[in-house]
Amino acid sequence: MGQLDGKVAWVSGGSGGIGSATLRRFVKEGAAVVCSDINDEDGEKLVQELKSAGGRATYSHCDVSDPDQVKASIDGTVEEFGRIDILFNNAATSTGGYVADLDLDGWDKSLKIMLSAALYGMKAAIPYMLKQGGGSIVSTSSIYGLVSTAGNAPYSTAKAGLINLTRTTAIEYGRKGIRANCVCPGAVETPMLDSVVGLGLKSREAIGDMHALGRTIQADEVANLVLFLAGEESSGITGQAIPIDGGLLIGCDLTGVPPLQ
Template structure:
């Protein structure tokens, strides 16, 4: 018996990185999963590969900046698999720069993908979950939801907004069986992080040193937390912002002393 056996899940940004790892983990643990994304080749390949392993996975093209596309994707998930129990609002893309230099169109587009879309996902998904008597919504925020970050105003602003949207959904729908939690990852080895490495003055090794664990994280390690939140094992949790960051934000780093055993934490 899998940990989410019999549940139906929809994962946005499901073709790549954390989303793709989540699609796999949920399916491995017994869910029927729809991966929604705009990278159709990647999404189709993922669904085909996982179906080849005997897992129940389908891919849908869905631009999350469109409420109509999200509603259509929820409807097709319900008609193919019989309902919706788990929604992972996870897609992201962002522009950035120093605040005074950010083009307003870049700001709007970034917020559309990372904040409006989380609202759209909830708006489209909640009625389907209510039909099933409840469900679990997991929104991907970031440690950047708690802190400012250089050249990342649209990202940090959207991710902070996701945390309060999460809390609000949690308090509005708790008695109807819908739980809503956010995850806040540290640096995870995905194509998004590869883009950051291309422009950041920090080397990958320096970035790894910023985490108490001395390394960046793997998508599967984040997917395992989403799986927990999707499953009934987390039945007492709603409205939470779960930090999954390998200790990135655990310390202030003011003193600069090395770890026990000598590892850097800077």
């Protein structure tokens, strides 16, 4: 018996690090899945892998900044698999820069992909979930939805907005059996972290050392939390923004006393 037997999941950003780890986990637990992304090559490859392992999986090209594409992809999910139980809003890309220098097109695009896209997904999926009598919505926020840092306004603004969109959705639809939660990862070993390290301002080791665990997080670890929130094991949890950050946000070192090595 898998935790998601009989369930159908739609995942955005499914070709990427956290998305692909989650899709593998969902399939292992019995779900039929739709991997949506704009990276068709990696998405198709993943779907082949999932099918070869006996899973039910489809790839759907979907640019989440376009509400029509999101609706078509989610409608297609229901056409193919008959329902949608899990909506995982996970795609992201962002521009950066100091606030007064931000490129407005980049700002709009970042907010569309990381915040409005979750709304597009909810607008498309919730009517189906209402008909079915429930569902679980999980969105990937970030520690930067909870705190901020220089040069990061589009990302941290979108990720913070996602948390309150999630709370509002949880309040509005809780009595209808629909739950909504966010995961808030610290530094996760994916291509996105490679691009942060690629800036050359902080090494991977230094980033890992900021976490109480003394290391970065693996995509599989995030996938485990997404699975928990997506499935029935978390039936009492809604409207939450749960850090999976290896203890990155729990401390503030003013004393210089080193942790035990």
